[in-house]
Amino acid sequence: MMLSEVAPVAQSALPVAAFRDHLRLGSGFADDGVQDALAESYLRAAIAAIEARTGKALIEREFVLELERWRWPDVQALPVAPAVSVRSVTMLDREGVASLVDPSAYRLVRDVQRSRIVAVGSLLPVVPDGGRVEIVFSAGFGPGWADVPADLAQAVFLLAAAYHENRHETGTVRGLPAGVLALIERWRTVRVLGGGAA
Incomplete structure (x- = not known):
């Protein structure tokens, strides 16, 4: 991570x-x-x-989280709270080729202690073998x-x-x-x- x-x-x-x-x-x-x-x-x-x-995050700003795999197959806690929005979730294969994940595949559960990305359906999209997922999100109490x-x-x-x-x-x-x-x-x-x- x-x-x-x-x-x-x-x-x-x-x-x-x-x-x-x-x-x-x-x-x-x-x-x-x-x-x-x-x-x-x-x-x-x-x-x-x-x-x-x-x-x-005291003041709202954007963060990038890179993971080699999801913590759980249907939910991923974000390391900074309170998350305000998720701008993008991108899968990158082992060569670095990026593909944007459709926002309808996940939703943000806002929480002041531990915000999470949760699958819409049963599972989050599979991270490519040898690749990674990149999550761009905003977090903070306000601007x-x-x-x-x-x-x-x-x-x-x-x-x-x-x-x-x-x-x-x-x-x-x-x-x-x-x-x-x-x-x-x-x-x-x-x-x-x-x-x-x-």
Whole structure:
């Protein structure tokens, strides 16, 4: 399995000004551009860490999932939630020749914890021997920062602030702060039975 983002979170969707206010950084100074660039980098790092820990895309964007086989013959869980739409499902044979799967062969089951592609009928289309399936889908709570649930948004700000405060430390890497862990706990996906379809 390989998951990749089609494009990163757009700069316009990042709450740089709100984060500056959270840190109580002044404005109107000659180095505001530098401060904004640092704030953006801390926000991006915090968003990535929260998304990795929860399996949720905070800001809506497109992802590509490549699989050599389906997890189950009739259902495939997506590794990022909440999925909004599936743009395409493409089969590629061992030579890389692509064939688009008819959208009537599957449907998206939207779920805030574990979105899934489910067969319409009994089985999903067979992945070619030695080939792979490529799923292009959109996931996220919405296109803007205002769409992010308040607890996850606060967790991002707390973690980004911790990155800002500890920016000069070169010691050992520590885990997420306890306050951040408490805020994201309800959003974490619990996997049972080896990460099956649920």
